[in-house]
Amino acid sequence: MIKLRIGIVGFGHLGQYLYSLLESHPQFEIAFVWNRSKNVLIDRHVAPSLILDKLENIFELEVDLIVEVAHPSITKKYGQLFLEHGAYFIGSPTALADQETYDLLQKATNTQNRAVYVPSGALWGGEDIRRMALQGSLKGLTITMAKHPSSFKLTDSEGDITAITEPKVVYEGSVRQLCPLAPNNVNTMAAAAVAASNLGFDMVYGRIIADPSLLDWHVIEVEVTGPSQSDGRTFTTKTIRKNPADPGAVTGTATFGSFFSSLLNAARRHGYHPETGFILC
Template identity: 55%
Template sequence: MPKTARRVGVVGYGHLGQYLVDEIQKRSDLELAFVWNRTSEALSGKVPDALVLKDLHDFKDRACDLVVEVAHPSISQSFGPLFLAHADYMVGSPTALADAELESSLRAAATTHGLYIPSGAFWGGEDIKKMADRGTLQALKVTMTKHPTCFKLSGELEAVNDTVTDKPVVLYDGSVRGLCPLAPNNVNTMAAAALAAHNLGFDKVQGSLVSDPRLRDWHIVEVEVWGPGDIQTDRAFHCKTVRRNPATFGAVTGSATYASFLSSMLGAHSKGPGVHLC
């Protein structure tokens, strides 16, 4: 007997949302339940009218197995617990969980369905989570380097980025919790790291954001991990990975991240209640 296709609702129809909608419709194991976008006019002629959801509160009527958010961190704030009451939920903007109250409420709501965090450009997440589970993870730092045009920033970071001319500039170096509200579209990788490294969390995982005008075709993500041993005497487990992600000039999201996100979506099922990396 053939398996029943999983019904997936997509919240957001930007570049990543369009990619996921197209991929879902190509597959026999998935069925598109709905697409919602802040401006439904953007869906006209691109998504069949029957699949356009105009009021997100009506998602319950579409009998979804999985809701995928690729819109904005505010979606989790407004709808996250409600989604989890009826379906699995994959948070495409995990920077939202830098809000400690929201993180707590989503964890509390994931009692029947699973809350899924896509790894995106975060390399080695499962290994880091295993270390966190054992309590052997001592420190974690994620450094993201992009061209100045690839950032969507607010406040002081935006002002500093506007001054970048011919040399790399460190825009931020500190806790991931402090960075997420200032660059919610750029540091989802760091948020995923903070959730994987749950014994450290958003306050103790360190994030560094670098604006490099020479980096026109790439996004670079460095993940540095310290485990068992003595960090002070440099006799602790240490691992550093460097990921060079091809990116269109000025793009917020690197090209390889699209395929990674699709793989995460395909893996976001059957893990039961609780919080899961995918």
Template identity: 50%
Template sequence: MSEGQSKRRVGIVGYGHLGQYLVRRLQDNGLQHGLELAFVWNRDANKLKGTVPVELQLGKLTDFLERRVDIIIEVAHPCIAQAHGESFLKAADFMVGSPTALADLETELKLREAARQSGHTLYIPSGALWGGQDIQRMDDGGMLQALTVTMVKHPNSFRLGGHLGELAQGAQQKRTVLYDGPVRRLCPLAPNNVNTMAAACMAAPSLGFDGVKGCLIADPDLPDYHVVETEATGPGGFSVRTRRKNPAACGAVTGAATFTAFWSSLLVCQGHGGRVYLC
């Protein structure tokens, strides 16, 4: 960063594995990219002690305005975007690390409108979604007719309750389809596991959460990586299929490559105006 160039101040909401990674990157080499850590908030504030300087700890999330941030990154839980996203966007750009929150139609419309009125950007990180901007271009051109996202993980890599959780637990011996249908219905059932699908829905607003199909599969033969497959189809028999293998520790919800993908997304979050932007 050149001398005199202003820094973009970043607030991190959530201090799990991904939040910790982003905080370290910002502390280690954020300044060379024009980024400065402004605050870190976590529901359990004790988790910040000894690792985050006291002056960077935000006690109450509603006090974020005092830190005068340029962009807020949520890597905590979908409820954060639903409860605070509108307030965030009135004051700063906002990256939704849990885009399953937007499967709630009221939340999606509210945040789209907040971005439009404020001139701030609602950023959707690509995460483990490969080819998201290509999907977006197809959609913008009216060429996207169907989109399916399939996610395959070891049963222990899911954080599921209810019927889906029971299915996952019963999949220790054989590959099992946990869900196959519209992404909107799946997001509230698996809010921590299908953010990639939610990002695809935001990349394809003509289909949206009701039109994009999601398939969730538990496979005991995938102990050290996750698989994300996408299939986009268009007119005249056009189709594109991708398959992404993401290394992941056994039982990890988030694959290793997704961490660096988030950092790369953050680096492009500037100057996109009052709209939704896949980054």
């Protein structure tokens, strides 16, 4: 069996989770691991032969699929470079809200004949959204995410939301504007904007709510609007997902398993038949 060579970029909780699963998986071989702080890799006993000192040195390695689980800035700086050497699995798709980054990666997927795989994360019904978008029947998409205030890592906000005592809407508007405000929190919304290709980041609507009563859960609500009939009736569907999570946790516990399932799906698709473009998995 030919093993798929995987590169891991980032070694936080999710990166460590993936490493522990991949190092003993019969279908994969770890090509490299990179982290901004090398000491973390040493402390976690990552084999020295797997540690990549600089991402610019990726050209020295053979790699089939590069998995980013670090920060959206990695895609902006290195996304094109990654696509020169393998398919790219982008764990921080909020980076794609930057139009320049999106356009450059889209061009690179065509030039290099490779794919950018986007994990569905906590998005429920992503494949249905994608199909509606391709058919042109998707007319509206709103995603509401409610978490404990300490779980939001915002780049800018009015006042200290950690001190609130009742639910507060922190933001509502386009997902494009929301992604740079909460880049670590709304990857699910970014994945939805990719799936909703006929609407995109500007026309997918996002709302985040800081709720101090949510001590055990992240709650994600997805509302889809389809076409209206001549008699005024409109297709709508709404799903609500409660993801177990502790206060202060950016990612719910169920999302880790979902992320790995998306990675397996991307690996299977890549090994079966190379694809191009942005692909929700």
